[in-house]
Every structure is written in structure tokens, then in C-alpha cells.
Amino acid sequence: MEKKIGVFLQCQNRLARESIARILQKRSDIQVVHGRTATSASEEEIAGTNPDVVVLDSLQLLPEEEPVAPIRGLAESRVKRILIAMPDDPKHFLKAIRRGAVGYVLCDASASDVVAAIRGVGQGDAICPPHYVRLLFEYIALLATRYPNRQTKASIGLTSREQQLIPLIGRGLTNKQIAGSLNLSEQTVKNHVHRILGKLGIGDRLDVSEACETQLLGM
Amino acid sequence: MSRIKVLLANRPRLIRELVMATISDQPDIEIVGEIQEEVQISKAVEAVRPDFLIVALEKSNRLSGICQTVLRSFPQIQIIAISSDRNSSMCYWASLHIESHQIECSEAGVLSAIREKTRPMNRPQ
Incomplete structure (x- = not known):
């Protein structure tokens, strides 16, 4: 049995x-x-x-x-x-x-x-x-458009830690909140954010998700 | 021996079906009906004349207007109200006023409340 x-x-x-x-x-x-x-x-x-x-x-x-x-x-x-x-x-x-x-x-x-x-x-x-089930389809589709996946993000030259931060920055979290949720110091997060903005060539942290997408789409 | 008649009217459906599973295993208790909407209660009570009506326990622990009317119209009936999310249940009956007392929210608590109706004088006040 x-x-x-x-x-x-x-x-x-x-x-x-x-x-x-x-x-x-x-x-x-x-x-x-x-x-x-x-x-x-x-x-x-x-x-x-x-x-x-x-x-x-x-x-x-x-x-x-x-x-x-x-x-x-x-x-x-x-x-x-x-x-x-x-x-x-x-x-x-x-x-x-x-x-x-x-x-x-x-x-x-x-x-x-x-x-x-x-x-x-x-x-x-x-x-x-x-x-x-339909909700799940829609949710995944939304995530896929919002946050580029790991592989494609790597092609922009972002480290895995930087990739991890992108959705959090995009959601509008402060450095302090991100630091808290990832168990990092606020200064470390600040450094990461600075490097991400530099790599994407943007000035506003709220534009990170969009900038990521436009770069991936070759625009 | 005639069996104790129970009418099930508690929501949500899953909790009603779970209560049904417990009661239908009891040889001395009989489920005489199952209804899904509270508005059907009066009609169903009239038709099947249960000894007990089982309903959902309101957040306030108060009996709904429909149930109060049922108790006043059919004072021989008692109502057991079972919470779906809290660990809480109550038994209500009518004498001069509508009375109630807490019962243990467990199989044993509900089953003994049903069986003890035959001895209402023993009921804790």
C-alpha cells in the first residue's frame, strides 16, 4: 500500500x-x-x-x-x-x-x-x-513587464545585489526601509543606489524600473 | 426513540459542511435540512420544525432579527450559533426573554448542548 x-x-x-x-x-x-x-x-x-x-x-x-x-x-x-x-x-x-x-x-x-x-x-x-488561476497569469505578466528578469538585467551590467534592489527602489521604498528589509546598512544601500543610477544613466531613483526596461528594449 | 432534529443554516458553506460531518455521525441526532441563506430560515423552520437551528455567530454575539423572531414564534426551538473564525459558540433560547449562554466551540461542546436540551432546567444561567 x-x-x-x-x-x-x-x-x-x-x-x-x-x-x-x-x-x-x-x-x-x-x-x-x-x-x-x-x-x-x-x-x-x-x-x-x-x-x-x-x-x-x-x-x-x-x-x-x-x-x-x-x-x-x-x-x-x-x-x-x-x-x-x-x-x-x-x-x-x-x-x-x-x-x-x-x-x-x-x-x-x-x-x-x-x-x-x-x-x-x-x-x-x-x-x-x-x-x-487567471489572477496568477495576470500577476506574473505584470511582474514580467515591471521588473526585468535576472538574466536581462545582468546584460546591463548590474550585480545580483543591484538587481535585487531594483524592484524595491521602484516600489518607492526609502534607503532605510530597503536596508531594514535586506539586513544591510543604510550607507551600503545608498552606495548601491548611487551605482545603479550611474549604470542606468538616470537621476531619479523612481525611474529605475522604467530605465531598466528601456535599456533592455534597446531604446 | 425519536431523534433530535437539527436544521443547519450557518455560513460559510465550509463550516456548515464540517458541522454536518460531525452531526451526521451521531445516531441520536438527525439533520432535517440545510439552507444557505438566512432569509430562508423562517420558511424552513416552519416546514421542518427542528429542535435545533444552527446559524453563524455574529461578531457582536447578538442574534439576528430573523433568529429572534424564530425563537419568539417557536419557543420550543433552541439556536446554536457557531463562529467561523473565532473559537466561540453560543446557545440561545426563549423563555420570557431571549436567553443565551456560551458553549465550548468543540464537537463535545456543541453535541452536549444539543443533547442537554431535554433537560433545560439544568442549563446554566
Whole structure:
């Protein structure tokens, strides 16, 4: 027999957690390894029960957002997190993705949608409501036009640290805010910004994203 | 023995289905209906005459106008309100006024609130 999908339930609502456990216990391919209410479980506690999937009912229960989302971290970290009973709010959804969730189930979903999401995520898929797929397409398209990718930025002669700074500068963050989010000193950020403006040949830091694009397009 | 009749009317859908999963496993409790919109409550109560009505718990912990009317019209009914995001649930019933008390937001809490209705004199005030 195939290995069961181990599920760690971490829900603010105890009744919801107990009911989900009741439903999951009837599925032969799923095993609830631990249930916990309200307070946030530590990473060590979760890792200790060795789950495949962690089910949460609140964005607040997700680990804190990383300053710069580590894309490869998603595939590497073994524990996959699903949010359930979520509001139908794209901002909420994108925030969940940035915080590393790989499943998003709406509060208007059915109980069997939760089971299907656990199975899907357990098999390595990412699950979201179908109408959010379009949102993802649009979001990626927007990112692609806004922030040139690493390879193309390298062709302008920017270091990887400088490339990392471009979207942050473009978003209008101050040197101090950038320094805080990247754990650098303010003076270091100032130096980087100065060099970026020099390489792009512009005077205004708010023009960095646009200047990057125009240079890449050969204009 | 006749089973205790429960009408489910709480939102959102996912929480309603989870409550349904718990209740439908109980041999002594029967789900007599499921409704999605609060406006359908009065009609459904009239039609199926449940012992319990389950609704969503408002942020204020107050019972909606529709539910208050149901309790006044059908004083033998009790209402259990379950929060979808907080760890909170309440039981309401009508005597001279509408009374309420907190119940544990857990399977055991909700199920015992339903089963203890047969002994209303024991209910904590």
C-alpha cells in the first residue's frame, strides 16, 4: 500500500479542526498526525510530527513573510501548507502565496474540496480556486513587464545585489526601509543606489524600473 | 426513540459542511435540512420544525432579527450559533426573554448542548 499523507491540523476554530479530523479519519489514504488549536505551533513542533501537509485556517498562522521570497525554498521545504476557510480576496491569496502556502481553499468551498486539496498538495501540486488561476497569469505578466528578469538585467551590467534592489527602489521604498528589509546598512544601500543610477544613466531613483526596461528594449 | 432534529443554516458553506460531518455521525441526532441563506430560515423552520437551528455567530454575539423572531414564534426551538473564525459558540433560547449562554466551540461542546436540551432546567444561567 502507498504511504499515507500525514496531516497536521492547526486551526483557530476548534470545532472546525475536530470536524476535519473526523472527515480525514475516514479516508484510507490520509492520516492526521496532530491537531492543535489557536496558538501557533513552532516549526520544531510541526517538524517533530513529520507531516506532509499542514492545514491552517488563518493567514496569521503562517510563518512570517521573508523580506525577499525565496522561490527555490518552496520546492525544497518538505512541509506544505494549505489555508482553508479563506475569504475570496485576491490580496489575501497573493499574500498567502508569498508566505509560502501551496493550497488556498475558500470558505465557500465544500468539505470534499478540503480533502481534494490535501490529496493534491500531498502529491506535489499547488491548489487554488479555478478563478484565481487567471489572477496568477495576470500577476506574473505584470511582474514580467515591471521588473526585468535576472538574466536581462545582468546584460546591463548590474550585480545580483543591484538587481535585487531594483524592484524595491521602484516600489518607492526609502534607503532605510530597503536596508531594514535586506539586513544591510543604510550607507551600503545608498552606495548601491548611487551605482545603479550611474549604470542606468538616470537621476531619479523612481525611474529605475522604467530605465531598466528601456535599456533592455534597446531604446 | 425519536431523534433530535437539527436544521443547519450557518455560513460559510465550509463550516456548515464540517458541522454536518460531525452531526451526521451521531445516531441520536438527525439533520432535517440545510439552507444557505438566512432569509430562508423562517420558511424552513416552519416546514421542518427542528429542535435545533444552527446559524453563524455574529461578531457582536447578538442574534439576528430573523433568529429572534424564530425563537419568539417557536419557543420550543433552541439556536446554536457557531463562529467561523473565532473559537466561540453560543446557545440561545426563549423563555420570557431571549436567553443565551456560551458553549465550548468543540464537537463535545456543541453535541452536549444539543443533547442537554431535554433537560433545560439544568442549563446554566
